[in-house]
Amino acid sequence: MTNPPAPHSPSSTELDHSAEVLGIGGHLAPETDQQSYRKRMQRRQDIQRQRVGERDKEKGLILVFTGHGKGKTTAALGLALRTLGHGEHVAVVQFIKGSWQPGEAKALKVFGDALSWHAFGEGFTWTTQDRERDQQLVSKAWQQALIYLHSNTHKLVVLDEVNVAMKLGYLKVEEVLGGITERPPLTHVALTGRGAPKELIERADLVTEMTLVHHPFKEQGVKAQAGIEF
């Protein structure tokens, strides 16, 4: 729930409006002299400080990366990297995976024990061609995920492609919501993959949809390349 704003302090919406009116500066600002430009940006900075001051709660977040665009898993790995950079531990559980050797996993070995990486899944559904086997591996992945979600040893738990596992009917959304709800209050969890269910989207703290604006790989006949797609 939102705390009521302190008396006479501008609301979050008022701050947003003032920030928008002042703009983001650079050559988008109308001033031609440094003195009046500085004045505008000082006012903008005051507003930014008030905006940040309003946000003082620390909590573990539910982050969802979904959509048909590129960058869902890579964005989650970027979060992992940041978290490792702050000296925290990270666990990654991959639910569904193509048969390519992921470049990420090789690179991440340099982090040693700070990063735990579990690749379940033996390939796409058209590679395995076996629902029972897929189901077993998803269940194993989920059991592994629950261990991390409940242990309080890892600051961030990445459930990679878990949205696809739910979409394929191998994992119930209620089960996932139950598992992530029971985690320690400061643990972040990132869930990736196309087709995130709406119950998850409603529960999440941050949902980013990756939209494919332009992808002429196919038309150009460009093959999947190391570093970009695997």
Add this chain to the structure above:
Amino acid sequence: MTNPPAPHSPSSTELDHSAEVLGIGGHLAPETDQQSYRKRMQRRQDIQRQRVGERDKEKGLILVFTGHGKGKTTAALGLALRTLGHGEHVAVVQFIKGSWQPGEAKALKVFGDALSWHAFGEGFTWTTQDRERDQQLVSKAWQQALIYLHSNTHKLVVLDEVNVAMKLGYLKVEEVLGGITERPPLTHVALTGRGAPKELIERADLVTEMTLVHHPFKEQGVKAQAGIEF
């Protein structure tokens, strides 16, 4: 340009259609027995092989991550990580940056010489309050970027927040297009930041727009947290 398909081979659009009709399997497939399920997935696999077989060109790609959602820089860093995992060198040039110490940079030190990291920019426009200084730093960043773009020593060059530098009027889109066009044919370049100019989007090989679906941080009063926002 697209090569004409071999005679009698199905077109890319036909393959897409067949793939869609067969579906992605799992419990979304209607079959109740393993034998007919396997048959469906074998047909899907044949199509996947034809789809991949169509794509045989290797080329350096122009990748753009833009939009108001989270994950633009992190997606580019995920690509960096993959590229490093394949034993290649990566250069990151940051054009505009907040004054927070980026967690990513700390974590990436473990890669040593394989990763070159250059942070230009001394903060947001409302922190610096000085267009001339901003301009100087953007120009320096661009000079540094050009060195990497033209050297053929780095498989991937990340131009972080370069879209914002263009939007603020500190860097001309023609200059950026010129610089990236002259790079070696197998070098990938990733450009991040809100407001990618349309000339860049038209030239890019892959554009992902990060859309903010749901972001109740502000309403919840949750502060910027280590690993998530810095």
